[in-house]
Each structure stands twice: as structure tokens, then as C-alpha cells.
Amino acid sequence: MSVDVIPEWMANLDDEDMSFIKKFITASGSLKEIAHQYGVTYPTVRLRLDKLIQKIQIGDDAANEPYIALIKRLAINEKLDFDTAKILISEYKKARKDK
Known part of the structure; x- marks a missing residue:
């Protein structure tokens, strides 16, 4: 895959979404750790992740x-x-x- 090509599922994500994904990966997927990093509660991070999942799914639906x-x-x-x-x-x- 070329570096210039952005996967379809990433097209609807903004810089804040990409930052969250990076933190999520570097925290080994620990929502508890991400909540600590952002200084928010676990449910707040869970809601953010759910919205991000929805954005990614919408990206998959957009072509159809x-x-x-x-x-x-x-x-x-x-x-x-x-x-x-x-x-x-x-x-x-x-x-x-x-x-």
C-alpha cells in the first residue's frame, strides 16, 4: 500500500480521532489507561471509543x-x-x- 493512499475507513476521521487511536494502541487497548491519560472517567472514554467505531463503520458504508x-x-x-x-x-x- 502506498503511503499516499488513505484507507477508506480513515477518511472520516479527524486529527483528534487519530490521536485517540494512537493513544489507544500505545496503551495496549487499555481504556482505563486512556482514561487516566485524558483525565476523564472510564465511561467517557468508552463513549468516545463507541463514537469512533461508528465513524469507522460509516466509512465502510459510505461507498454503498x-x-x-x-x-x-x-x-x-x-x-x-x-x-x-x-x-x-x-x-x-x-x-x-x-x-
Whole structure:
């Protein structure tokens, strides 16, 4: 793999996400250690990791369903509330099925 090519799953990650991944790896995946490094609680780090996992999964979905990936990304980044995102995705899927 060329150094210039960024894997698709990394395309939606920002610098803060990459920093978290680096700390996660260097802490051997210990969320407790990462919580200590950031000076936050374990549940806070767990939530951050869950959001990061969602971003990575959205990156995987983007090629197949770019609109759905956009809606999910907006919800994860708290630009759109979760209930509205679910409605938009549901209506989009319904409209595609009716075609």
C-alpha cells in the first residue's frame, strides 16, 4: 500500500480521532489507561471509543450508501439529533424501495 493512499475507513476521521487511536494502541487497548491519560472517567472514554467505531463503520458504508453515511455522520457529530436521523434514513430507504 502506498503511503499516499488513505484507507477508506480513515477518511472520516479527524486529527483528534487519530490521536485517540494512537493513544489507544500505545496503551495496549487499555481504556482505563486512556482514561487516566485524558483525565476523564472510564465511561467517557468508552463513549468516545463507541463514537469512533461508528465513524469507522460509516466509512465502510459510505461507498454503498453515501446519503445514509452522511446522515449517520451528522448524527454522530451531533449536528443532527438521533431521532431525526432515523426518520431521514427510514424515509430514504422507503423511497428507494418504492422505485
